[in-house]
Amino acid sequence: VAMAATSRVMRAVRVFEFGGPEVLKLQSDVLVPIPKENQVLIKVHACGVNPVETYIRSGTYARKPALPYTPGSDVSGVIEGVGEHVTAFKKGDRVFTLETVSGGYAEYAVAAANRVFPLPDKLDFRQGAALGVPYFTAYRALFQKGCAKAGESVLVHGASGGVGLAACQIARACGLKVLGTAGTEEGMNVILRNGAHQAFNHRDPNYIEKIKECTGLGGVDIIIEMLSNVNLDADLQLLAHAGRVMVVGCRGRIEINPRDTMSKESSIIGVSLFLATEEERHECATALLDGIEAGWLKPIVGSEYPLEKVAKAHEDIICSSGARGKMVLLL
Numbered sequence: 590v591a592m593a594a595t596s597r598v599m600r601a602v603r604v605f606e607f608g609g610p611e612v613l614k615l616q617s618d619v620l621v622p623i624p625k626e627n628q629v630l631i632k633v634h635a636c637g638v639n640p641v642e643t644y645i646r647s648g649t650y651a652r653k654p655a656l657p658y659t660p661g662s663d664v665s666g667v668i669e670g671v672g673e674h675v676t677a678f679k680k681g682d683r684v685f686t687l688e689t690v691s692g693g694y695a696e697y698a699v700a701a702a703n704r705v706f707p708l709p710d711k712l713d714f715r716q717g718a719a720l721g722v723p724y725f726t727a728y729r730a731l732f733q734k735g736c737a738k739a740g741e742s743v744l745v746h747g748a749s750g751g752v753g754l755a756a757c758q759i760a761r762a763c764g765l766k767v768l769g770t771a772g773t774e775e776g777m778n779v780i781l782r783n784g785a786h787q788a789f790n791h792r793d794p795n796y797i798e799k800i801k802e803c804t805g806l807g808g809v810d811i812i813i814e815m816l817s818n819v820n821l822d823a824d825l826q827l828l829a830h831a832g833r834v835m836v837v838g839c840r841g842r843i844e845i846n847p848r849d850t851m852s853k854e855s856s857i858i859g860v861s862l863f864l865a866t867e868e869e870r871h872e873c874a875t876a877l878l879d880g881i882e883a884g885w886l887k888p889i890v891g892s893e894y895p896l897e898k899v900a901k902a903h904e905d906i907i908c909s910s911g912a913r914g915k916m917v918l919l920l
Contacts, residue, residue: 597621600920601695602899605657607648610900613660613694622691622699624672629702631684634714636693637663637751638894638902638916639722640838646903652863659692661918664700665708665717675702683708685717687725687862687870694899696920703867706874709881712888719888719915722862723751725873727759727813730835730860732876733869735811739764742804744827747815748785749776751915752837754889756813757784759876762885768800768809773911783889797823808832808853818843821857825849835860889914896920 601619604612624630642660644650665685668678678684685708691699708717730752731737737760745756748769760767761784769785771777777788787803789796800809808829814820815838822845824834833856850857865873880886891914894902899918906916 599696600896601659601692602661602896603657603659604646607646607653607656609647610643610903612646613899613903615896615899619659619695621697624670624675624699626673627675627702628672628690628699629668629675629678629684629705630670631664631666631686631689631698631700631705632669633664633693633696633698633920634666635664635718635920636661636695636698636918637718637721637723638906638918639663639751640906641722643903643907659695661693661695661698662686662688663718663721663723664689664693664698665714665720666698669697671702677702678705683710683714683717685720687721694896694918704870706878709878711881711884715890715893715917715919716888718917719751719890720877723915724755724759724877724886724888725865725870726752726837726860726862727755728873728876729862729865729869730813730837731756731760731763731765731811733865733872734858734860735813735833735835737763737765737811740766741810742766742768742807742829743811743813744800744809744824745769745780745785745813746791746820746824747771747838747912748780748788748813749773749914750815750912751891753813753815753912754779754783754914758886759880760784761786762880762883765811768803770796771911773913776911776913779889779913783887797827800827804829811835813837816840821845822849825855825857828853828855830854832856833858890917892916894918
């Protein structure tokens with residue numbers, strides 16, 4: 590039943606204007622949202638921080654929310670209340686979300702029931718906050734858009750972040766040869782512990798040559814690319830015949846030679862989780878929940894921040910020297 594008390598307030602991060610991390614304002618008098626039809630109210634325990642949230646906050650992203658808004662989509666927590674027609678969840682259920690209606694950087698969040706999934710007992714709330722966008726994006730990039738098959742090779746460029754580690758774990762479990770890059774020794778070790786057969790330091794001036802030595806004349810079948818504005822030109826040199834670069838992340842423009850795609854009949858494919866259909870989301874969820882059950886899917890949590898330090902989290906996710914797991918806010 591929808592909650593009747595409208596006077597309850599909570600702490601939540603609000604954005605009143607687009608700009609730098611300083612526009613993230615923590616307020617303690619925000620009304621607790623009320624779930625409508627086919628929605629649930631979640632008491633938030635942790636919320637993932639994604640690079641895309643910094644692009645939206647800065648006002649440079651294609652999709653701009655109406656101001657003011659609360660960022661955040663990857664919430665984990667406990668169902669506090671449900672709206673009309675919700676039968677899949679009840680008060681007290683442990684859940685994680687793929688997106689929210691009211692924003693996840695808050696003590697309570699409303700989400701559409703079809704974007705909410707049961708959080709298995711094997712995972713804690715911090716891990717639950719690392720599931721949504723990273724794992725759904727990785728699965729979509731590999732299989733729904735990249736058509737990955739067992740026996741193929743995949744290079745995960747920027748493999749030590751949330752999406753990268755998810756891609757390593759999923760690809761390894763599904764029978765692909767997994768290569769990964771990271772910017773630190775620690776990041777490389779994290780990759781190797783989470784499914785990569787080999788790791789390369791992308792700060793090493795010769796790392797492209799080392800990848801070529803590893804793949805031989807054949808090249809790599811799929812590249813999961815987190816920073817295409819830096820790497821796309823080099824990626825095209827690394828691909829096998831009919832190879833594909835999956836563009837998951839980009840922070841600007843890059844110049845490439847389209848002839849490089851002709852010589853191998855290779856493809857550059859954009860990946861957007863926002864465009865997934867209901868069926869595709871269900872497929873992702875089923876595969877990932879099976880992976881958790883089987884034990885090979887284990888979200889790695891990196892930096893943790895209290896809600897008060899949200900501006901620092903937004904700064905660090907873009908400027909830090911190297912990721913080593915999913916960044917989360919703890920409530």
